[in-house]
Amino acid sequence: MKRKLIFLLLTVAVVLSLSYGVYAVSENRTAELAFRDIKITLNGEEFTPKDANGKTVEPFIIDGTTYLPVRGVAEALGLLVEWEGSTFTVKLSVPEDAKPVFITATGKRYHYDDHCNGGTYWEVPLSSALGMGLTPCDKCVLKVGSD
Numbered sequence: 441m442k443r444k445l446i447f448l449l450l451t452v453a454v455v456l457s458l459s460y461g462v463y464a465v466s467e468n469r470t471a472e473l474a475f476r477d478i479k480i481t482l483n484g485e486e487f488t489p490k491d492a493n494g495k496t497v498e499p500f501i502i503d504g505t506t507y508l509p510v511r512g513v514a515e516a517l518g519l520l521v522e523w524e525g526s527t528f529t530v531k532l533s534v535p536e537d538a539k540p541v542f543i544t545a546t547g548k549r550y551h552y553d554d555h556c557n558g559g560t561y562w563e564v565p566l567s568s569a570l571g572m573g574l575t576p577c578d579k580c581v582l583k584v585g586s587d
């Protein structure tokens with residue numbers, strides 16, 4: 441009886457370690473994808489995300505989370521996208537020549553207009569503003585048709 445219990449405990453331990461190992465590395469899962477003709481807009485303008493070959497990629501929902509194709513969305517936002525297949529890493533970066541933006545000492549937003557709300561503004565690269573966690577200004581950056 442004691443021998444059976446030890447064998448059972450060892451079996452449970454091996455199964456747990458194997459399943460943990462599989463979970464930590466990589467796995468295939470089965471999911472139900474809900475396609476609902478999801479639309480994406482940027483500054484109020486609808487756009488259709490494409491893959492690296494220019495083929496349309498349709499967004500979908502899994503368990504209440506909406507999944508968008510990262511390349512199509514990131515490129516629409518002006519970001520550079522790289523796929524590193526050896527590590528399964530999506531690398532996003534702000535291009536060196538991205539338009540500079542303006543920030544204030546205490547503001548939570550970055551601006552295209554250095555007189556947006558009055559006060560003192562400093563010009564910084566967009567990557568710096570994003571790195572500080574600032575979000576685009578509704579008045580001068582997200583304004584439809586602005587540049």
Ligand SMILES: [Zn+2]
Pocket residue numbers: 550551552553556557577578579580581
């Ligand atoms: Zn602004």
